[in-house]
Amino acid sequence: MNVFRGVPAVHTLLEHPSVAPYESLVGRDALRAAVSAELDRVRLRRADEPPELVAQHVAERLEALAARSLRSVINATGTLLHTNLGRAPLAHEAFAAARAVSEGYSNLEYDLLAGERGSRYERASAILCDLTGAQDAVVVNNCAAAVLLIVDTFARGGEVIVARNQLVEIGGGFRLPDVLARSGARLVEVGSTNKVYVRDVEAALSPRTALLMRSHRSNFTIEGFVHDVGGGELAQLGARVGVPVVEDLGSGALVDLREYGLPHERTVQEAIRDGVGLVAFSGDKLLGGPQAGIIVGSRALVARLRSNPLVRALRVDKVTLALLAQTLHLHRSAQTRTAIPFYRMLAATTDELRERARSYLLAHPGASAVACESTVGGGTLPHARVPSIAVALATPFPDALAEALRRERVPIVARVTDGAVLLDLRTIAPSEDHLVVAAIARLDA
């Protein structure tokens, strides 16, 4: 007969190494609740369970809870701007600046010299103008909001001319034609699916034309027998007929990506130099900063955006502004830009990645280092590939192995390709190597 000898002490379980680390994820109360629920279960069954096993059951309860909370994960997918994994990781320096201005009070909307109310956007605008050559800037929640604000300000009840080969649907079902319809603007599509000329735009002009718009294709490409209306020629036409020209760049490169071995991507500076009146782009794509929608352009057009009451509804908070301002500062030179994780990841050489792979290969007998390709992601550069190195884990059950990695205390999201689990080292931070190495060492060979 089984003699019931009681249950492990609460404090032993709370301090157990497989339980205690969950405190930072779910809090002390949840820890206590899980321990007490598990002890009730043990008492009910009057079963003798070794403390180790009880602790493991408590950890499983906490794991289920933690899996539903927002937590940090290791991105081993090789997609640098992974929209489902939080898009751009932020620079440490940006956080330090954001923390410094947001833990206490700040001069967010206060002019310290005059001792009176100041402008929330002044500082971010100054750096944006400096970097892009624009005259003024405004920052809203994301690029989708930026497009909405522009259309609402200039095109209510009017017509917006867009090339047929640029009517993009970006992630989350955001379609340019729908945004126009929502603002009471009428979309005038011109050209054919593959070819659009500036004369098509010119032929569609009417007294109701409110805006000439260009949109980045972002997540698709058209190849073959194609022609686009250039930003420069559209800007010239707009200037001639007195209609504002706007460009939704989406990705928001401030640097020529050829420096990083990627295809050329139109930069914000180029759009401004072309004479485009307003340029909209995201803060958390190629900029590598926080989620934000940035609009730069001419003083007069930005002033009209600012006077739209929607600006107040779409405005960003002090933490975002500080993160953005500091990320922009880091863009000032190639050297400081390496502090931005996206650019640091891009700059890593395959030799460096291969060197890092060594500790992985020692940890798991079935692991090998293989050449692979990382992608940029985030709805940018859909065809661009970056040569990379992955640790491949050979297994008859790749999906189960990938799931086991996602169940790690710091979950690891891997890529499954051709029956192997790939851990792309380009998107794993060197500071995370030891966690992944420990995780694969725990896997069955």
Ligand SMILES: *Cc1c(COP(=O)(O)O)cnc(C)c1O
């Ligand atoms: C990504 C993208 C957007 C939306 O940007 P968010 O910052 O995610 O709102 C808008 N337009 C284009 C062309 C894009 O590529």
